[in-house]
Amino acid sequence: MHVDRAIPSTAIDPGGLKIISLANQKGGMGKTTVTMQLAAALSRRHRVLVVDVDPQQSTVWWAENAERHLPFDFAGRQQPSVLSRLSLLAGEYDFVIVDTPGSLEDTRILEVVVDASDFVIVPLAPEPLAVEPTMRTIQRLIEPRGTRFAVLLNRIDPRVHGQLDTWKELLDVTLGVPRLDAYLRQYKAQADAPVLGRLVTTVRDNRSTQGAIWDVTLLGLEVTEQLSPQLQGAW
Ligand SMILES: Nc1ncnc2c1ncn2[C@@H]1O[C@H](COP(=O)(O)OP(=O)(O)O)[C@@H](O)[C@H]1O
Ligand SMILES: [Mg+2]
Structure with missing residues (x-):
């Protein structure tokens, strides 16, 4: 584990590095949560770097709470300009995951991130008021740049009957946007994770954590399958 990783300015040998970013101009949808937890899941089998270009630096707080026990x-604390240099890390990492700000003022940062990404994950919680700003992010920011993307349903409440199906149908049929099959349910273990500095790979697997661990593991498998099929056997 290497904290405060410096991004180099000269190239190492090329590899199959994939850059995944989390983006949604609506805040609170799970960008930071998915960045940290997906990075942890992928780190079980792959070399992973997390980069934070969000001026709010939520991942830094999380990392500090982890007392640097990051996998x-x-x-x-990176400037968005580092993103153009991330391909220089090919050979050192399999995945770079980028957390981004969630506000309209930071559009320029998001443009740079989306341009540099191989895949954008757009987390969406099942809140009616989140749909419009999420679609705006997709239509104004992501689609015009031609970067591959998919929506990830997050904070699905297992106790609300029919919620998952309703939101899948909204995305697949009504809005017609790509969606990951994986989704994350709402769990206290997820909500508590940043303050405790926990990750799915560092919590004890018990009744209160196993659902969150399972969800993030499936997300990691789907992302690997979609982006780096040659790495799949590594799981
Ligand atoms: N699956 C989940 N279950 C429970 N709480 C969640 C989940 N995903 C996110 N949260 C909580 O929702 C809030 C917003 O999530 P966060 O990842 O910070 O969103 P963003 O980075 O997009 O603003 C945080 O308090 C976070 O802990
Ligand atoms: Mg955040």
């Missing part, structure tokens, strides 16, 4: 390398 992946971490580069917080």
Whole structure:
């Protein structure tokens, strides 16, 4: 584990590095949560770097609470300009995951991130008021740049009957946007994770954590399958 990883300015040998970013101009949808937890899941089998270009630096707080027990390398407090240099890390990492700000003022940062990404994950919680700003992010920011993307349903409440199906149908049929099959349910273990500095790879697997661990593991498998099929056997 390497905290405060410096991004180099000269190239190492090329590899199959994939850059995944989390984006949604609506805040509170799970960008930071998915960045940290997906990075942890992928780090079980792959070399992972997390980069944070969000001026709010939520991942840095999380990393500090983890007392640096992170299973992946971490580069917080980065200027968006580092993104154009991330391909220089090919050969050192299999995945770079980028957390981004969630506000309309930071559009320029998001444009740079989306341009640099191989895949954008757009987390969406099942809140009616989140749909419009999420679609705006997709239509104004992501689709015009031609970067591959998919929506990830997050904070699905297992106790609300029919919620998952309703939101899948909204995305697949009504809105017609790509969606990951994996989704994350709402769990206290997820909500508590940042303050406790916990990750799915560092919590004890028990009745209160196993659902969250399972959800994030499936997300990691789907992302690997979609982006780096040659790495799949590594699981
Ligand atoms: N699956 C989940 N279950 C429970 N709480 C969640 C889940 N995903 C996110 N949260 C909580 O929702 C809030 C917003 O999530 P966060 O990842 O910070 O969103 P963003 O980075 O998009 O603003 C945080 O308090 C976080 O702990
Ligand atoms: Mg955040």
